[in-house]
Amino acid sequence: MIDEFDDALALANDPRLAPPRPAPRAEADPAWEAARATAHRAVAPLPPxxxxxxxxxxxxxxxxxxxxxxLPAFDTSAMDGWAVAGPGPWTLTCATGALAGAPAAGALTDGEAVPIATGARIPDGATAVLRAEHGSARAGRLTGATPQPGADVRARGxxxxxxxxxxxxxxxxxxxxxxxxxxxxxxxxxxxPRPRAEVLVLGDELLFRGLPHDGRIRDALGPMTGPWLTALGAQVLVTRRLGDDADALREALATSRADLIVTTGSTAKGPMDHLRGVLAALGAELLISGVAVRPGHPMLLAELPGGVPLVGLPGNPLAAVSGLLTLAEPLLRALADRPPVPERAAALTGPVTGHPRDTRLVPVETPDPGGARPLSYAGPAMLRGIAAASALAVIPPGGAEARQRVRLLDLPHP
Missing domain, CATH: 3.90.105.10 (Molybdopterin biosynthesis moea protein, domain 2)
Structure with missing residues (x-):
């Protein structure tokens, strides 16, 4: 039996009989979490x-x-009333009393009191503050229950x-x-400082006013991307609409003053998608050419020759949101040297279909802290779901069942 096994092993290892090796596969897109980590490591914090x-x-x-x-820098009164020294009744030593912002009234000895306002400095010798509603002043005399030592005094430090x-x-x-x-x-x-960002909207098919017509569609990403970056911590310098003009794109990238450039559209490899070609012509380093996430897998991350990062968002609206939260959010945190957001999870109220190999980001409502309800209209080109959502649920490859706990990405609010 051993001889038969050895013979079979030798036969299997004979290079003349081995099956042909498959052609090498193209390098797979990085996993979603790995892409976020790469984006965070791609930049150093801005100088203080x-x-x-x-x-x-x-x-x-x-x-x-x-x-x-x-803090406080000196003993102050927490209430309007009288600063008192020792037990009452007390003799009033000053008619005007101690006011906030004024020098302290003269020192008190036992049996003396002075009117005092909230925030005013406590006179030397005072042992407590008697609240206005607890005392009565008449003919230079103050009566009332003796307050506990230190009552209604905000002590220095x-x-x-x-x-x-x-x-x-x-x-x-x-x-x-x-x-x-x-x-x-x-x-x-x-x-x-807040990272400065510039948004470049690409695509000749986009309209910037009015109704869609003649095969052209309204630009949804221009009005959305800048405010979203602001909510993520950026200072948006400008949103520019460049169409499919490769020369205009090259000029915009070469002259930008931003700490982060975000483009919308043109991340694929169609005949009018010039972004990758322009980046190559400028000598940019392509750090991420795609991410194993749906929607949004054609997103990209590049470093321009001067060190400025560029995030390329796909042209479909929900895919662009996926790119913002996958690549732009960790980049902005790294530039501003902000700590990562604590992770949050919730149980799905219903099943969610997954992609066979990639992470999926799905808009959800979170009516209570522990639950997440998947929303409809979650296709790559749709905004209805994300507009009503409070978070994106991170669905692992293969999908998730009802009551399964999944990670949530809370959506920013300006």
Whole structure:
């Protein structure tokens, strides 16, 4: 038996009898998650710059925000009423009292009180604040129940001490964060600026006003792509409509001042799809030539000779959204040095048909945090589903069953 096995093995290994080798296959498109990782690694964070607080909204902290002062900077009153020293009743020492923004009233000794406004500095010697509704002043005398020591006093350093870290680096600057920076003593902040983006709309078949006619269709991507990039953290410089003019495209790419260029359409290899040829003529490096995702698999990522990344979105609307969230979103996060969004999952309320080999992105509603309802009108050229969706469900190859938990990509909102 062993001899028979050895004979069979030798026969199988005889190169003269081996079946012909299949022709080498073209390199497969990268998986969806691998493409997102490639996009994130393709760029370095933009250099930091200093901006005044009124221009810093939406940018990202380039360094930790540390307090330049104690907060509060001194003991202040939390209520309107009287600053009191010791137990009552008390003698009022000042008719005008302590006002917010004014120097502290004179020091108090036991049995003395002074009127005080919310936010005013607590006089030396005061032990508490008696609220206005809890006391009664008449003929220079104040009566009321003696408050507990420290009552309604915001103590110096209650929120933080000088040098304390208030926000870590990589924090996006919201209105509240800017208010905190102002309270902590800042006039300017070191930030990673919002990446500047330029949108180039390609395709002679597009109309920019009126109803479709004579084989031409309305441009849905021009009005959508810029606002979507803004919601993803970009500063959109301009949206330009170039048609299928290869020379105009070459000039636009060579003269752009953007940190990221996003094109719509022309990612395929049809007779009027000039994008790949123009990129090759300019000497751009094609980092991603397609992604194993539906819709949107013809999307591409290239690096222009000057180092500026270009994301090519397919011309179908939902396919373009897929490209924005697959390639543009991680690129913008890397440029702004923002941390990744925490992953979120939910259980599907119904089955979703999958692609045999590729990831599929499907618009869903999320009526409750744990559930995701697939929406209709989810074809590559459709926008009805995505317009009503709150997220895209990431469906693995082969599909997903009802109640199966899948990853969600929350859709940005300006």
């Amino acid at each position: 710059r200093r901006l005044p607080l009124d221009l810093a909204l939406g940018h990202t902290l380039a360094a930790p925000l540390t307090a330049l002062t104690d 209650q929120e933080c001490r000088t040098g304390a870290e208030l926000l870590p680096a990589r924090t996006p600057l919201t209105p509240a964060a800017l208010g905190l920076a102002a309270a902590a003593g800042y006039d300017q902040l070191a930030v990673r």
